[in-house]
Amino acid sequence: MDLAKVLRHIPNFPKQGIDFIDITTVLQNADAFQATVDQMADKVRDVPFSQIVGSESRGFILGAPLAYAMKRGFIPVRKKGKLPWQTVSAEYELEYGKDILEMHVDAFTPGTRVLVVDDLLATGGTARATCQLIEQLGGIVAGVLFFIEIEDLGGRSRLNGYPVYSLVSVRENIPD
Numbered sequence: 001m002d003l004a005k006v007l008r009h010i011p012n013f014p015k016q017g018i019d020f021i022d023i024t025t026v027l028q029n030a031d032a033f034q035a036t037v038d039q040m041a042d043k044v045r046d047v048p049f050s051q052i053v054g055s056e057s058r059g060f061i062l063g064a065p066l067a068y069a070m071k072r073g074f075i076p077v078r079k080k081g082k083l084p085w086q087t088v089s090a091e092y093e094l095e096y097g098k099d100i101l102e103m104h105v106d107a108f109t110p111g112t113r114v115l116v117v118d119d120l121l122a123t124g125g126t127a128r129a130t131c132q133l134i135e136q137l138g139g140i141v142a143g144v145l146f147f148i149e150i151e152d153l154g155g156r157s158r159l160n161g162y163p164v165y166s167l168v169s170v171r172e173n174i175p176d
Contacts, residue, residue, distance in 0.1 A: 001035045004168045007148070021148055021170070023058065023119050036167065037065045040117070040145055043165045044070075049113040049142035051075055055101060055130050056082070062147055063117035075107045075114070077130050088136045092129035101126070103133045110138025121149040121166060124158030131162060 006029060008022040026032045040062065052070075054063025055077045067074035080089060080100040087102035108114065114134050116127055121144075131141045141162050149156070149166035156164050 001032060003032060003036060003039070003147075004170065006032045007168070021120060021150075023061075023147065026147075027061065036062070036147060037069055039167050040066050040147065041069050043167065044115060044143060044145055047115065047143050047163070049115040051108050051112055051114045051139075052117050053077055053103070053107075053114050053130060053134060054117050055126050058119035059117055062119055066117055066145075072115075073108075075103065077101050077103045077133060088133055090129040090132040090136070092125040093123070101129045101133060103130075103137070105137065107137060108139055112139050113142040114139045115142050116144040117146075118144075119147045121146040121155040121159075121164070122153045124153075124155030127155070128158045131159070 003026060006026050008025045010020040010022055012018065013020040026036055051073045052063050052067040053075045054060045056079055060076060064074050080102055083102050083104055086105045088105055089100050089102045091098060091100050116130050118127060121127060127144050131144065134141050143163040143165060144159055146166040148168045148170060151169050152171050
């Protein structure tokens with residue numbers, strides 16, 4: 001299945017100049033959703049890891065079923081103030097602002113190999129902050145897996161040193 005054809009693009013959302021790639025069209029299509037999870041599992045089948053970390057909120061949508069399908073644990077990374085226990089935090093920039101991510105301090109034991117899963121690689125800020133959280137707790141980033149990668153935004157370069165995997169690569173017209 002050509003998953004790129006199932007995606008919906010919404011220009012100028014959440015602000016002028018941003019081309020938002022909407023994955024809800026994939027999620028509502030049972031065959032496309034299953035194909036997405038299956039293809040993501042195939043991309044990392046030979047990567048050794050024991051936990052999947054997914055960032056709020058679309059990383060939850062893809063990371064949790066992937067963890068289930070691969071029989072791995074799932075660890076949520078949330079925005080500041082959303083987790084009920086002691087946390088570590090990392091500030092990051094995204095293409096339209098700044099934010100802070102947090103993870104529970106007891107999410108895994110030091111030395112655990114962790115796969116980061118999210119829906120989209122744009123500028124790489126969210127994924128980089130997630131990797132920093134894992135490393136703060138003594139974890140090893142086994143790889144970073146995305147459903148979609150926007151090549152023109154250079155997010156892969158912010159993840160230099162980590163294995164990066166993606167299913168769908170798209171190009172974006174960047175405003176002058």
